[in-house]
Amino acid sequence: MPVTYIQAINQAMHEEMARDENVMLLGEDVGILGGAFKATEGLLERFSSERVVDTPISETLIVGAGVGLAIQGMRPVLEMQFIDFISCGFDQIVNMAATLRYRHGGQTACPIVVRGPCGAGVHGGLYHSQNPEAWFFHVPGLKVVAPATAYDAKGLLKAAIRDDDPVIYLEHKFLYRRIKEDLPQEEYVVPIGKAALRKEGRDVTVITYGSPVHAVMKAARDMASEVDIEVIDLRTLLPYDWKTIRESVTKTGKALIIHEARLTGGIGGEIAARIAEDLFEDLDGPVMRLASKDTHNAFAGPMEEYILPNQEKVTEAIRKLAAY
């Protein structure tokens, strides 16, 4: 039976909590309610309130206590009800968790996962639409992942929980119930640090992740007669899979980076710079970026549409790059 993206997250939580009694969950409304989006449904009933903790509205506490649990051998998953609220736990992530191992000279690990719904396209407005990956992309000591499929949502969450470093897990709420696929019966994980080559192509490399992966795949199909697109779904943003990018761009000579997070200071800028520096001789056109416009996530329909890198803009950007 096909499994939705959010069901895949729920399955990963169930499986990991059943596999390892030190895996636990802290967050707002994750227990009795089963999560604002039902990502954590059934966990409280199955694993007790000691391991599934309905916390007060205290993001700093959620992350900080997660670190305190992690140094004692636990593997806490820390839910931000909306990823926008991660700003309230920011110091504990960037100054406490990310530096923990470093400032202790390698004496300890910090196996926490901070996860929550990110992304726009659902009329969420300013505080229920954000894509905060760039804030964390800049922080050594963290890992950042952003699955685009149900398969990856499950496999990456399981990998994140088993990883000994702090992982920011960004789940795109637009995808929660809009995509589904059959998942393997057997156990699997998706390794952190490995991109997925979604489609091979000769003409243009599109590097993307999260929700826009689907728009790019549609473009690749719709535009098949005019341009042969290679699609890289990064899946892990920090550290990103440079080898896959390098091999692809060396082959196609053209690179377009697409993300839903806004343009300025976004991850696309870093990847573009790296391509320009390292692969200059291989390029047949400018390294291009398509991202949300540099404004807040406006609420009203036409404004949200105007801001986001929608299907039309994806097609247009690919066409523009292919023309070089």
Added chain:
Amino acid sequence: MTEQKERELYFWLRLIREFEDRISALDKQGKIMGGVYSGKGQEAVVVGVCHDLRPDDWIFPLHRDLGAFLVKGADPNRLMAQIFGRRDGFSKGKDSFLHGGDFSRCIFGATSMLGSTLPVAVGTAYKFKIKREDRVAIAFFGEGASSRGDVHEAMNFAGIYKLPVVFLCENNFYAYSTPNELQFAVEDVADRAVGYGFKGEVCSGNDLHSVMKAARKAIDRARGGEGPTFLECKTYRYHGHSEHDRATYRSEEELITWESRDPIERWEVYLGKRKYDIAAIREEVGRRVKKIVEDAVAFAEASPVPEGPEAMEDLYATPITEG
């Protein structure tokens, strides 16, 4: 209390004082890079709390609690190497002073965002509780940090779950230069405990007996499943916030008043009342602590200075190498 215990406590007070004084002197000589935050004058607080702990209890000291490291069993040599930024320090040179804890002694390294360790201590205490472990967590913070949201969130959560944690507030009346009347509108910040559903206690942080008594009660309460305590110790730092701070925001009279309540002198008076030969004890302990600190300095000076590329190590427990 046995004579042996009384002498041991005296030894800790003196060792910390010797360590602090030496670091301040080394700082003046330019031998230490970075900030030095002297806890001189506050020794009774860390001794009174930490002497009573078990090896597997965790402490979360703040930047001024060098003494807590020593009493909890950290190797003085490595502690000095840490302060010198050498490879044998707990941070292996990656950060300064008390930002590197010693996990082998259940000592956590703080960040500079004071109060940020309280949520971490609470998480640790939560683990002790759900795993039915007979252990406690001691979270140190200053009265200045009490104004931070981290402290509120941590205490609120600890109250809900009656966690085995002691919130140990070292109220030394100044957060850098900011006096208490600009920090909060109450006399005793421990009054806040009632709002979190647990006990608040106030004690004299310069009186070892007072700290020991209050700390014992708080630790027993935590071990007994009765939940947290907000224990406020009123004390005073003789030096500025850090060694470069001349503390011009406070009066000479105030400093003199507090120096007259010196925790070590007070303990000597007590030992004298017990009819011990205080002059002999003072000299014997003085020799011992001097030797320990001298050895620590020699160790630290001999410890290798880390190489530049070591800055890239210890970022990740499972690094992902680029293909």
